[in-house]
Amino acid sequence: MKILISGAGIAGNALAFWLSKLGHSVTVVERAANLRTNGLQIDLRGHGIEVIRRMGLEQAFRSKAAPEHGLQIVDASGRRRAYFPANKSGKGLQSFTSDFEIMRGDLCLLLHDATGDQTEYIFGTWIESFEEKGGGLEVRFGDGRTDRFDLLVGADGPGSRTRTMMLGSDAADAFYPLHGEYIAYFTIPRPMQEGEEYIATSFIAPGGRAILTRRSNAHQVQVYLSCRTELERLNGIRRGDVEAEKAVFAEIFRGAGWQADEILKALNNANDFHCERLGLVKLESWSRGRVALVGDAAYCPSANTGMGTTCAVVGAYVLAGEIGRYCGGSVGEEDDGGTDTRKGLTEALNAYERTFRPFINQVQKGVLKDASFLDGVLATPFGIGVLNWFLGLASLLRLNVPGWILHEDVQGWDLLGYEELVQERVCK
Numbered sequence: 001m002k003i004l005i006s007g008a009g010i011a012g013n014a015l016a017f018w019l020s021k022l023g024h025s026v027t028v029v030e031r032a033a034n035l036r037t038n039g040l041q042i043d044l045r046g047h048g049i050e051v052i053r054r055m056g057l058e059q060a061f062r063s064k065a066a067p068e069h070g071l072q073i074v075d076a077s078g079r080r081r082a083y084f085p086a087n088k089s090g091k092g093l094q095s096f097t098s099d100f101e102i103m104r105g106d107l108c109l110l111l112h113d114a115t116g117d118q119t120e121y122i123f124g125t126w127i128e129s130f131e132e133k134g135g136g137l138e139v140r141f142g143d144g145r146t147d148r149f150d151l152l153v154g155a156d157g158p159g160s161r162t163r164t165m166m167l168g169s170d171a172a173d174a175f176y177p178l179h180g181e182y183i184a185y186f187t188i189p190r191p192m193q194e195g196e197e198y199i200a201t202s203f204i205a206p207g208g209r210a211i212l213t214r215r216s217n218a219h220q221v222q223v224y225l226s227c228r229t230e231l232e233r234l235n236g237i238r239r240g241d242v243e244a245e246k247a248v249f250a251e252i253f254r255g256a257g258w259q260a261d262e263i264l265k266a267l268n269n270a271n272d273f274h275c276e277r278l279g280l281v282k283l284e285s286w287s288r289g290r291v292a293l294v295g296d297a298a299y300c301p302s303a304n305t306g307m308g309t310t311c312a313v314v315g316a317y318v319l320a321g322e323i324g325r326y327c328g329g330s331v332g333e334e335d336d337g338g339t340d341t342r343k344g345l346t347e348a349l350n351a352y353e354r355t356f357r358p359f360i361n362q363v364q365k366g367v368l369k370d371a372s373f374l375d376g377v378l379a380t381p382f383g384i385g386v387l388n389w390f391l392g393l394a395s396l397l398r399l400n401v402p403g404w405i406l407h408e409d410v411q412g413w414d415l416l417g418y419e420e421l422v423q424e425r426v427c428k
Contacts, residue, residue, distance in 0.1 A: 001025070001150040001327060001341065004139060006127050006162045008035055010042075010104070011295025011312035012155035013111035017055060018320030018421060020118035027149075028119060029141065031126040035112055038272060039104030040185050040222045041066050041214060045094045045408040047359075047415045048310030051317045052100070054421075057114060064106040066216035071096040071200040073391050076257035082391035083199075084402060093409055095402045096306075097200060103216055107309070127152070127162065130291070135342065137290045150341055152291045153319070155312075158281050160297035166288050177279040178302055178368065182234060183226040184249050186273040188266035192218040204387065205256040208378050211263065223263055226278075227252050228378075235277075245275040278302045280364055287349040290342070294319055299360045306406035307363045314415070315356055322351040324420030355416065363407045 001024045005012045008030035019026045030036075044052060044061075052058055070085035086097040094100075112121070126142040130152060137149045154162025158175055167174070192215070200214035208228030215221050229252060237244045246267055253260050267273070281300040286293045295312035302308070326348035327341070378384060394401045403409055 037105030
C-alpha cells in the first residue's frame with residue numbers, strides 16, 4: 001500500500017519502520033524544516049522495551065542511553081529524604097528511573113535512521129486537507145502539492161491537526177487537561193562537580209509546584225518545572241510565546257525553595273524552553289475510513305503515567321502488525337485497488353483498536369482522579385512533609401512506590417507475535 005504518516009516523531013518513525021519492513025510504500029511528512037531532535041529525557045517500560053528488542057535496536061538504544069542511576073527526593077534545604085535506584089536486574093517493573101532512559105532526540109534519530117531508504121521523508125510542509133474518493137485518499141499539502149494514498153496515519157502529537165480534520169471542526173476536543181497542570185522543560189549549563197553522580201533530583205514545594213533536575217552529560221542539567229495553577233495568564237498565552245511563558249513560570253516559582261532562584265536566573269537564557277499543558281487524549285475510535293491515529297494523537301496518557309513513549313512504540317507495533325495481518329495480498333488484486341484494499345484496512349484498523357484498547361484503558365485509568373487527589377496533598381508544607389516522610393520510609397523498606405504511582409503494570413495483556421513482521425512478508 002501507499003501510506004502517508006503525519007509526524008516524524010517517536011510514533012511516526014516507529015510506525016514507518018514496521019510498515020517499510022512489510023514492504024509498503026511509506027511517506028512521512030513533517031511540518032518542521034528537518035528532523036526534530038530536541039526534547040529532554042524519556043524512557044521505555046514494559047512492553048515498549050520488548051518492542052525495541054524485536055526491532056533489533058536494543059544495542060543501538062543502549063549505546064545512546066542516558067546514564068541515570070536513580071531518583072532522589074530532597075527537601076527545601078537540599079537534604080535527601082528518599083532514594084529510588086533504577087532496576088538494573090532485567091526483571092520486574094522499572095523504577096522512577098528506567099533501565100531504558102534516553103534523550104528524545106537520540107531515540108527519534110535512531111528510529112529515523114532504522115527505516116533506511118525505504119521511507120520517504122518530506123520536511124517543511126504539512127497536510128492541508130484530505131478527501132476520500134475513488135478507492136483512495138486525495139491529500140493536499142501545505143505547499144500546494146497533491147498526492148493519493150491508501151491510508152493516512154496521524155502521529156502528530158496531542159494537539160494533532162490530523163485528528164481535528166478526521167473528526168471534523170465541529171467535534172468536541174479530544175484533549176482532556178489535568179486540572180490546570182503545566183510543565184516547562186529546558187536545559188541550563190552546569191559542569192558536573194567532583195563527586196556528583198548521575199542521579200535525578202526531585203523537590204516538591206507548597207502550592208502544587210515541583211522541580212526535577214537530571215543530567216545525561218557532564219555539561220548541562222535538564223530542568224522540569226511543573227505546577228498546578230488556574231492562572232489565566234498561563235492558559236491564555238499564545239502558543240509559542242516563550243518569553244511570556246518564561247515570565248509566568250518565574251512568577252510561580254520565585255521563592256519556592258531549594259535551587260529555585262538559581263534555576264530561574266538561568267531560565268532567561270534558556271534557548272530550548274518548551275511549555276505544555278498536561279492532559280489525556282481520549283477518543284471513542286482511533287480511525288475513520290482511511291485515516292487512523294497513533295501515539296499521543298490517539299491516546300496521549302500524560303507524562304504522569306510514565307508511559308507516553310511506551311504507548312507510542314507499542315501502538316505503532318500493533319497497528320503495523322494488524323495491517324500486515326489483514327492487508328497482505330489485497331492491494332493490486334483490482335485495477336482500482338479499491339474494494340479489497342478498503343475491506344482489509346477496515347479489518348486491520350478494527351483489530352488495532354480491539355487489540356490495543358485494553359492496554360490504553362489500563363494506562364489511562366484514574367489519571368484525572370489522581371491529579372485531583374494530588375492537588376490537595378501537595379498544597380501545604382504539612383502535606384509535603386508527610387509525603388516526604390512516607391517516601392523516605394518506603395525507600396528504606398524498598399517498597400515498590402514507582403509501581404503504585406506510574407502505570408507500567410498492565411495486567412492481562414500480552415504483546416502479540418505478528419508473524420508478518422517477523423517473516424518480513426511483503427503485501428503485494
